[in-house]
Structures are given as structure tokens and as C-alpha cells.
Amino acid sequence: MWELKVDREVNAGALDAELRKALGASYVGLSTGNGSCVVYLQGERDEATLKLAEAAIAAHDPTSLSPDQRAELRQDEARSRLGKKAFAAMSEAERDEALQVLLELHGLALPPELEG
């Protein structure tokens, strides 16, 4: 495994999705902490993979959200909006929404952001 240090601001979840798409099986993942980001790649270090990774990092927009992050944001928003409401007081649409989030959080339904 070899590493690539990223010296710019990143949105880790979004960059992870972008690198996974660009590099496929060569990509192991990335870590952040202490203001730095390290990308992990498997196999022997090679120029073609390095160039692909650098291009994905250069094109990365830290303000864009990954599908995972969009789902998490929607779930958090639904929880804070519906969490204090009694189930009996919810409208049918709110009950459907609460049920959908509950199923997603327990791994029983795929968030719509991740479908397809």
C-alpha cells in the first residue's frame, strides 16, 4: 500500500466517492485529521494511478456533498423536525417520512440518494 498526501481543503466523504469512481480497485480509502488528508492506494506505486488520483483531487470541490452525505443531512433534518412530535400527531406524509428514515438508519431500506 502507498500513500498520497493531499495539501488542500477537502470534503472527505465526497472526495472518497470521487476517488473510488476514478481509481476503482487501486483505491483503499482516505483518512483525515490534524488538518491533513492522506489517500491510500494498493499495489505498487505507479505513475498512471498517481496521475488519475491527482486529477480527481484537483477537480474535487469541497463544497459538494456525496450521496451519503446528502442522505445523512436529510435524515438529520427529519429527525430534528419529527423527533419531538408524537406519532399520533403526525400526518400520513410525516409518518411515511419517519418510517423511511427509521428503516434507512437500521439498514432495512436504501436511502433514495444512493439508489441507482
Add this chain to the structure above:
Amino acid sequence: MGWTTPKTWNVDELVTAAMMNTHLRDNMNYLFSPNRQQKTGNANYSTTSTSFVDVDSSNLSFSLETYGGPVLVWAMVACKVSTSGAYIGLDVEVDGTRLGAGYSSGLAKFASIYTAPVTIFRVVELSAGTHTFKLQWRVSGGTGYIYGGSTNAQAVFGAMEI
């Protein structure tokens, strides 16, 4: 002062102050205060790596000189994983070898989208010498988080000869 293997005393041997200081005083002092390290992470960490990697190679990593006794290793972190059904594996690498190398999730497996503490305690037998300890982690999917840089959570990693 470190530990000195205690001398075997002979009949009629003249016991000198230097011998007493080395074999009794210094060894007692070492047993009361053995070599130890405890580090704290000073940031929030995340990983999407599916292979084990260092959590923080600067702050959650250290070297410790030991004298052949057993070594207690510990780690305490508050963590969560972004995706339901995914998990975080936590492990300790000593001199380049993971203690939980035989397990896919290392020494500890954590699978919750809600933040909770994870603790590792492990006694390891190490030969005398200087050893390098690193806290490592991986995820099975999604993003793993360790909270070490806020006022309400601290990532702790340490070891001491016992």
C-alpha cells in the same frame, strides 16, 4: 533509571553501596514507576480506508523502552460509522505487526451510527528493547469517525510495562 536484572548474590560477598543502589534502589524505583507512554489525539479523525491505517501517526503513536516484562496496552476513543451495517475495526500495531492481525476487524469491532466509546485493553509479551506502538483502524464501508479534538471527547492511547 531503567530495570537491571537482579544480581545473584554470593556467600561472603562484600555488598557495596553501588550494588545496593543499582540492584535494590533503582529496581524498586523502576517497579514503582515503570516506563510508560500515554498520548492523546488532538483532532477529529475520519477514515474510509478498508485496510488498517494509522489513526494519527504523530499523536497516537509512540516508542517505549521495555525490559522484558509484560506490557499493558490501552486505547479509548469515542467513535461512530456513517453507514448502517458498516463497522469500524480498531487495532494496535507493535513494531509493524497488528496485535489483532488474525481478526478482520482487529482487536475491537464497532458498528453504530451513534457515537459511543470503544475501549481496548491488552497485555502483550515483548522482548526487552524499544518498541513502536501505533493505533490503527479501518472501516468495512462508509466513513468512520473518531472524536478527539473536542471538549467533550478525547482519544487516548497508551502502554506501560507492568
